[in-house]
Amino acid sequence: MLSESGSAGADARIGITLTINSERRELQVAPWTTLLDLLRERLDLTGTKKGCDHGQCGACTVLVDGTRINSCLALAVMKDGAEITTVEGLAGLAQKHGTNTLHPIQEAFVEHDAFQCGYCTPGQLCSSVGLMNEGHAKTRDEIREAMSGNLCRCGAYTNIVDAIEEVMHQGAAR
Amino acid sequence: MTKQISTGAGHDRFVGSALSRVDGPAKVTGLAKYAGEFSAENLAHGYVVSSTIAKGRITGIDTSAAEAVPGVLKVLTHQNRPSIAGEAKAYQDMVAPPGSPFRPLYDETVVFSGQPVALVVAEDFETARHAASLVSLTYEEETPHTDIAAQMSESYDPPTKRGGIKPPPKPWGDAGGAFDGAAIKVKQRYRIAHEHHNPMEPQASTVVVEDDGTYTVYDKIQGVANTQLYLTNAFGLKPDQVRCLSPYMGGGFGNALRPQYQLFLAMLAAQDLNRSVRVVLTRDQMWSFTYRPGAIQTVALGADAKGTLQAIRHDAVHGTSTFEDYQENVVNWAGTLYACDNVELTYRLAKLDTATPGDMRAPGAVTGLFALETAMDELAYATGIDPIQLRLANYTETDPVEDKPFGSKALKSCFAQGAERFGWSKRDPVPRSMRDGKELVGWGMACGIWEALMMPSSARATLSADGRLEVGNSTADIGTGTYTILTQIAADALGLPLDHVTTKLGDTNLAEAPIAGGSWTAASSGTAVMKACRKVAEEVFKLARGMDGSPLANADFERVVFARGRVELAGEPSRGVALVDVLKAAGKDKIEATESASPDKDFKKKFEAYTHSAVFAEVKIDEELGIVRVTRIVSAVAAGKILNTKTARSQIMGAVVMGIGSALHEESMLDQRLGRFMNRNLGEYHVPAHADVHDIDVIFVEEEDKANPLGVKGVGEIGIVGTAAAIANAIHHATGKRIRDLPITVDKILA
Numbered sequence: 001m002l003s004e005s006g007s008a009g010a011d012a013r014i015g016i017t018l019t020i021n022s023e024r025r026e027l028q029v030a031p032w033t034t035l036l037d038l039l040r041e042r043l044d045l046t047g048t049k050k051g052c053d054h055g056q057c058g059a060c061t062v063l064v065d066g067t068r069i070n071s072c073l074a075l076a077v078m079k080d081g082a083e084i085t086t087v088e089g090l091a092g093l094a095q096k097h098g099t100n101t102l103h104p105i106q107e108a109f110v111e112h113d114a115f116q117c118g119y120c121t122p123g124q125l126c127s128s129v130g131l132m133n134e135g136h137a138k139t140r141d142e143i144r145e146a147m148s149g150n151l152c153r154c155g156a157y158t159n160i161v162d163a164i165e166e167v168m169h170q171g172a173a174r
Numbered sequence: 175m176t177k178q179i180s181t182g183a184g185h186d187r188f189v190g191s192a193l194s195r196v197d198g199p200a201k202v203t204g205l206a207k208y209a210g211e212f213s214a215e216n217l218a219h220g221y222v223v224s225s226t227i228a229k230g231r232i233t234g235i236d237t238s239a240a241e242a243v244p245g246v247l248k249v250l251t252h253q254n255r256p257s258i259a260g261e262a263k264a265y266q267d268m269v270a271p272p273g274s275p276f277r278p279l280y281d282e283t284v285v286f287s288g289q290p291v292a293l294v295v296a297e298d299f300e301t302a303r304h305a306a307s308l309v310s311l312t313y314e315e316e317t318p319h320t321d322i323a324a325q326m327s328e329s330y331d332p333p334t335k336r337g338g339i340k341p342p343p344k345p346w347g348d349a350g351g352a353f354d355g356a357a358i359k360v361k362q363r364y365r366i367a368h369e370h371h372n373p374m375e376p377q378a379s380t381v382v383v384e385d386d387g388t389y390t391v392y393d394k395i396q397g398v399a400n401t402q403l404y405l406t407n408a409f410g411l412k413p414d415q416v417r418c419l420s421p422y423m424g425g426g427f428g429n430a431l432r433p434q435y436q437l438f439l440a441m442l443a444a445q446d447l448n449r450s451v452r453v454v455l456t457r458d459q460m461w462s463f464t465y466r467p468g469a470i471q472t473v474a475l476g477a478d479a480k481g482t483l484q485a486i487r488h489d490a491v492h493g494t495s496t497f498e499d500y501q502e503n504v505v506n507w508a509g510t511l512y513a514c515d516n517v518e519l520t521y522r523l524a525k526l527d528t529a530t531p532g533d534m535r536a537p538g539a540v541t542g543l544f545a546l547e548t549a550m551d552e553l554a555y556a557t558g559i560d561p562i563q564l565r566l567a568n569y570t571e572t573d574p575v576e577d578k579p580f581g582s583k584a585l586k587s588c589f590a591q592g593a594e595r596f597g598w599s600k601r602d603p604v605p606r607s608m609r610d611g612k613e614l615v616g617w618g619m620a621c622g623i624w625e626a627l628m629m630p631s632s633a634r635a636t637l638s639a640d641g642r643l644e645v646g647n648s649t650a651d652i653g654t655g656t657y658t659i660l661t662q663i664a665a666d667a668l669g670l671p672l673d674h675v676t677t678k679l680g681d682t683n684l685a686e687a688p689i690a691g692g693s694w695t696a697a698s699s700g701t702a703v704m705k706a707c708r709k710v711a712e713e714v715f716k717l718a719r720g721m722d723g724s725p726l727a728n729a730d731f732e733r734v735v736f737a738r739g740r741v742e743l744a745g746e747p748s749r750g751v752a753l754v755d756v757l758k759a760a761g762k763d764k765i766e767a768t769e770s771a772s773p774d775k776d777f778k779k780k781f782e783a784y785t786h787s788a789v790f791a792e793v794k795i796d797e798e799l800g801i802v803r804v805t806r807i808v809s810a811v812a813a814g815k816i817l818n819t820k821t822a823r824s825q826i827m828g829a830v831v832m833g834i835g836s837a838l839h840e841e842s843m844l845d846q847r848l849g850r851f852m853n854r855n856l857g858e859y860h861v862p863a864h865a866d867v868h869d870i871d872v873i874f875v876e877e878e879d880k881a882n883p884l885g886v887k888g889v890g891e892i893g894i895v896g897t898a899a900a901i902a903n904a905i906h907h908a909t910g911k912r913i914r915d916l917p918i919t920v921d922k923i924l925a
Contacts, residue, residue, distance in 0.1 A: 047204015
């Protein structure tokens with residue numbers, strides 16, 4: 001079994017500390033390992049998706065210190081010390097603010113049928129939370145503009161915007 | 175709510191409702207696992223090396239640098255691969271078109287750009303990727319032919335027809351003569367670009383080698399039965415040696431109907447290394463297999479001054495590979511949709527040095543209806559008749575191709591309800607007559623049509639002693655909502671609460687079912703699940719009636735209902751027994767039934783079955799910038815009974831979005847000298863993004879159909895058909911420019 005330390009092919013390992021979904025982890029990672037591959041391949045957090053590996057589709061969106069980023073474009077070593085929230089941690093994020101099992105945006109996605117195949121969904125969810133944290137988008141058109149980095153080939157866009165709008169108007173927890 | 179679902183057992187409580195997806199919680203928490211996400215002890219990672227030429231042969235491969243990288247386990251090429259099936263026939267999957275399927279790493283021949291030429295297998299993904307970049311190849315290159323316009327003169331009528339695809343009907347009347355003599359004529363050439371499906375999940379396969387030497391294969395496929403068939407034939411395995419699973423799929427749209435080369439390579443490496451192996455394609459490599467073939471079409475319509483069609487001619491040519499004759503129904507729709515005495519439809523293929531094209535959402539209909547429905551709009555302008563009135567003037571209640579009535583056809587309701595919702599009556603038909611500030615406004619409409627299909631399918635239902643029901647079969651939920659509708663059907667059939675019903679799909683250990691595609695899954699798997707549940711219900715009833723002092727002692731099956739977890743006499747709920755008590759009294763830990771469902775032959779003899787739609791589009795165009803915004807779409811759909819209004823609406827909305835892409839954005843561009851798609855990434859191949867999509871309004875009109883006991887016709891494809899034509903017609907209305915070449919990009923608006 002491959003150790004958490006990463007690549008057998010890369011000589012160098014760099015020690016970093018990440019807090020992932022409120023859990024502090026000390027990791028030895030190869031410098032060529034992206035944050036996305038670290039999550040998916042080494043930590044079995046496969047909720048974060050790889051759609052293009054080029055920062056063009058948004059499926060890999062996670063929150064780093066509350067800001068949404070494409071985790072395929074970040075090397076894991078660059079995020080030493082950061083607090084990372086993936087889709088698996090969204091519910092926990094909400095629980096800190098005293099809500100129930102799912103984050104309100106997760107509930108709204110289910111209610112509004114804001115996904116079909118589900119593959120872009122984790123990225124859409126994390127991006128939605130990031131967007132609300134930013135606080136710039138207010139109207140439907142602004143939400144659409146600011147969510148345009150997250151592609152959905154099933155075309156659930158209208159329902160995604162409905163879900164975000166609803167949660168935004170509730171002033172829901174981050 | 176309807177008698178159709180009534181199995182003589184359950185009530186329609188959940189069927190027809192707007193139930194949220196039962197797999198929703200798994201998908202919003204990241205727990206739903208896709209093919210490339212299953213792990214195994216000692217899992218190795220494969221990375222594909224792709225050919226850089228489109229045609230020729232490999233003259234040399236140097237793998238030494240790659241093999242020298244620590245962590246690399248093997249570099250597989252055609253030179254060192256283990257022995258595999260030689261005959262091309264062994265690679266023919268369930269939906270392969272006529273021809274000789276591509277065999278990965280078979281020999282030195284290169285037949286398309288991006289063809290896999292080596293697989294690097296390493297301890298981890300990064301090492302495999304790095305080492306793949308070190309594999310160097312030399313080629314002897316031949317000139318590729320990939321330009322369909324240049325190959326038109328070599329086009330041919332495919333000698334072997336593809337199963338399930340009707341060739342064009344024999345001409346009737348005299349289309350040429352009638353066209354020549356018609357008072358009003360429209361004859362134009364239409365083009366659509368090559369499109370790639372680009373589901374969000376790239377193709378992926380994980381082959382797990384089990385301790386007993388069997389394989390568990392997680393594959394991105396729209397039906398695991400196809401994966402199993404392919405692997406058993408190509409690798410000489412028995413079905414019980416290969417269990418295939420695809421519980422979730424990150425988008426299909428036809429791209430995962432056929433097993434792709436990453437599956438073959440993962441199995442090849444797993445056998446060679448006796449280790450579990452995963453191979454995931456890159457986004458770039460998603461341009462190295464199936465695509466919607468671009469087409470060149472001519473439509474000629476002749477009509478009298480009242481708009482009555484006197485001649486229809488539709489000729490289409492699209493590309494296929496050099497080794498398979500991919501076929502779809504492009505031209506037949508013209509004969510089915512309109513009444514006309516003189517019709518001639520032709521369809522030909524042109525060989526291109528690309529991978530074999532394949533089915534992409536509403537294959538053929540998207541292509542053909544763009545041309546036909548744009549031509550109809552041109553005819554509306556040529557005759558001065560409103561586009562809806564023109565279509566009503568040529569309406570048919572029977573299918574002229576088969577000379578049989580439609581089982582149901584509520585297209586007139588689609589026109590009426592769609593027009594009402596859209597506000598069509600306020601349209602000034604004069605081009606460039608409507609504005610919103612500095613933007614030109616255009617309103618256009620078109621029809622859509624798709625076959626209502628059903629495939630033979632089976633399903634199993636198991637009622638356990640604790641009152642829980644499990645149903646399922648091997649088909650896939652590709653995002654369409656199959657888990658949810660089957661759960662609804664099963665819960666209603668046995669009168670159980672939803673949380674007592676579990677649906678399992680995408681596993682060859684389950685009852686056999688067809689691939690998910692063609693909009694046939696709801697009819698096929700839905701009917702099979704309903705029948706299996708009915709069988710369980712009959713068994714339960716029999717046992718209940720035989721219980722000591724049974725309140726149902728003298729009842730017959732047609733007079734009982736299943737509700738609240740009980741079997742009760744209709745109208746007398748107090749006379750009944752809880753299902754758990756029935757099983758307990760009978761000393762059974764479960765009641766299980768597997769049932770098959772097939773299309774109704776009597777119905778097929780008498781009727782033709784199609785879904786229809788009327789699509790209305792509003793565009794706003796900044797004329798200085800040439801930018802088109804699709805601000806509103808109303809899609810009014812007649813698709814029989816709607817099992818779940820929430821997920822069905824999503825199907826239509828999603829298909830409309832793909833139609834917007836087809837109309838305005840999507841184009842895989844070939845460098846004809848290299849025979850290579852140039853824009854192989856999501857930055858340069860634009861699929862609609864959030865900002866491209868505005869209001870989409872979906873209407874399901876009432877339509878009662880009897881093709882199957884559920885009364886469903888399927889909703890996966892119909893939403894995209896006609897959407898591009900409606901948008902193109904709206905652009906003409908806004909600008910006065912008739913653009914017959916998709917996608918309608920800024921340059922074409924400004925030209």
